[in-house]
Amino acid sequence: MTADKLLSLLHGVKRTGPGRYVSLCPAHEDKHPSLAIRELEDGRVLLHDFAGCATSDVLAAVGLTLEDLFPEQHAASGSAKERRPFYAVDILRCVAFEALVCSIAATNLAQGVPLSESDRKRLLVAASRLQAATEIYDE
Ligand SMILES: [Zn+2]
The missing domain is CATH 4.10.860 (DNA Excision Repair, Uvrb; Chain A)
Incomplete structure (x- = not known):
């Protein structure tokens, strides 16, 4: 899955930089964007809801699962952790x-x-x- 597909399922998406977005969280009543989305160069997509919803709940709210976030070639290889995944x-x-x-x-x-x-x-x-x-x- 690409970030584009995820972004098409979210509301109030704002692009904040290359591969970086914020949007309303679909898993709770969100009136101010609390979800940060980051597409990494290797195709992985990182999400964080600053209102506290679990990533799996955010994905479930738009009909996706954690496996959808990771392209298959990365599933097995174990991927490097991003130290600073989101802009301050x-x-x-x-x-x-x-x-x-x-x-x-x-x-x-x-x-x-x-x-x-x-x-x-x-x-x-x-x-x-x-x-x-x-x-x-x-x-
Ligand atoms: Zn939320």
């Missing part, structure tokens, strides 16, 4: 909405509006997504 700016695009969530909560608190239980949980989600974004690079 793409990761930022994918998590920028989380900063907005935090700033809205901060504004409410500053105006004396208490956090509801669901607001508090959403802030924890924002913190864990931001933390996960820092872990995408293998240092």
Whole structure:
């Protein structure tokens, strides 16, 4: 399978560089692109959903499986891990909405509006997504 086929199944796709894209995640209610897609020169396709969906769930939502991502010649050979699979700016695009969530909560608190239980949980989600974004690079 090529990245083109995957991209044709996704919504809100934006090309951010050669072989690099972001899109809405098909596996959850995604209003801001949280999925980063990278096509490597050897034909492999890497995906990461910064909202936390597993790659297998993202693929299942568009009727694909993990095997579809890897051309057959690479399945057996075991492929080199990409140290920096995604642009930092793409990761930022994918998590920028989380900063907005935090700033809205901060504004409410500053105006004396208490956090509801669901607001508090959403802030924890924002913190864990931001933390996960820092872990995408293998240092
Ligand atoms: Zn998702």
